[in-house]
Amino acid sequence: MVNSENRLNELSAQEWLRFTKTWFIHNPPRRKKNEVLHPAKYPEDMIEGFIRFFTKPGANVFDPFLGTGSTLVACHNSQRNGIGIELQKKYADIAKERIQALQNQMQLGEIGPEFKCKQLVIEGNSAKINTIWEQLGLPEIDLVVTSPPYGPMLKKKGLVSKKREEQGLDTQYSDDKDDLGNAEGYDDFLRRLVDLFLPIKDKLKVGGHCVVILQNYMDKGEYKMLAWDFAREMSNHLQLRGEKIWCQDNKTLYPYGYKYSFVPNVHHHYCLIFKKNGD
Numbered sequence: 656m657v658n659s660e661n662r663l664n665e666l667s668a669q670e671w672l673r674f675t676k677t678w679f680i681h682n683p684p685r686r687k688k689n690e691v692l693h694p695a696k697y698p699e700d701m702i703e704g705f706i707r708f709f710t711k712p713g714a715n716v717f718d719p720f721l722g723t724g725s726t727l728v729a730c731h732n733s734q735r736n737g738i739g740i741e742l743q744k745k746y747a748d749i750a751k752e753r754i755q756a757l758q759n760q761m762q763l764g765e766i767g768p769e770f771k772c773k774q775l776v777i778e779g780n781s782a783k784i785n786t787i788w789e790q791l792g793l794p795e796i797d798l799v800v801t802s803p804p805y806g807p808m809l810k811k812k813g814l815v816s817k818k819r820e821e822q823g824l825d826t827q828y829s830d831d832k833d834d835l836g837n838a839e840g841y842d843d844f845l846r847r848l849v850d851l852f853l854p855i856k857d858k859l860k861v862g863g864h865c866v867v868i869l870q871n872y873m874d875k876g877e878y879k880m881l882a883w884d885f886a887r888e889m890s891n892h893l894q895l896r897g898e899k900i901w902c903q904d905n906k907t908l909y910p911y912g913y914k915y916s917f918v919p920n921v922h923h924h925y926c927l928i929f930k931k932n933g934d
């Protein structure tokens with residue numbers, strides 16, 4: 656075999672091969688006290704896998720829906736520079752706290768000096784990305800990795816949201832009209848989501864990747880094909896390279912539709928992988 660340079664990442668052949676499998680099981684660990692307020696956090700070690708595959712150390716990674724800052728924690732741990740935008744102050748503050756805690760550990764010498772990449776939390780609206788980029792003089796991006804609101808699905812009142820409500824935890828991100836989770840229905844949501852990604856494409860380097868994690872879901876008896884619809888729409892703008900299906904097998908099964916109809920317990924997500932090719 657020709658021993659040519661690895662242009663994408665620093666993985667061994669075995670690690671590379673393993674990552675190309677199109678499904679995986681990842682059960683998120685129990686969340687820490689300051690992270691549990693947020694209704695839909697993703698696991699940082701899982702995201703680190705994507706960052707390590709699609710970039711090399713020192714690369715610039717961007718998350719337009721930062722939430723509690725998991726992407727930036729993954730960037731810190733893998734020595735990449737991270738930029739994240741989050742609309743809600745309460746979540747941006749959690750992200751800042753988490754990054755600050757990692758930096759404090761560094762100062763105390765608990766983690767080594769090789770972790771010198773920068774993590775930037777921006778409180779703002781990702782629909783205004785051009786202005787934000789210009790005002791802060793931000794760089795080109797090697798990788799976008801994110802999980803947007805899953806449509807207006809958090810607005811649905813169900814067994815899970817009832818349980819969170821009882822515990823005094825958020826069941827939706829906000830009432831803010833700029834929050835994509837508050838879009839006027841599914842079609843409006845999908846249009847706003849795709850529109851938000853168009854200027855992001857311009858910030859991505861040629862050859863850079865964009866990983867978007869989404870889920871299909873049942874809404875009032877209708878199955879919303881969010882992941883598939885987004886993949887189709889976005890593939891007009893970036894090349895769809897494929898998907899990795901993230902399965903969770905430790906979630907509670909609820910008896911939706913029991914004895915009258917099939918109603919799925921949707922315990923998988925689509926990690927959609929796009930690439931920016933030269934125009």
Ligand SMILES: C[S@@+](CC[C@H](N)C(=O)[O-])C[C@H]1O[C@@H](n2cnc3c(N)ncnc32)[C@H](O)[C@@H]1O
Pocket residue numbers: 693695696697698719720721722723724725726740741742743746779780781782801802803804805828833834835836
């Ligand atoms: C699925 S969550 C992301 C969770 C994140 N991956 C984590 O691990 O914490 C989506 C986030 O997008 C935020 N959001 C919604 N609309 C936004 C917008 N227009 N600009 C920036 N953030 C937005 C929500 O407040 C929410 O925190």
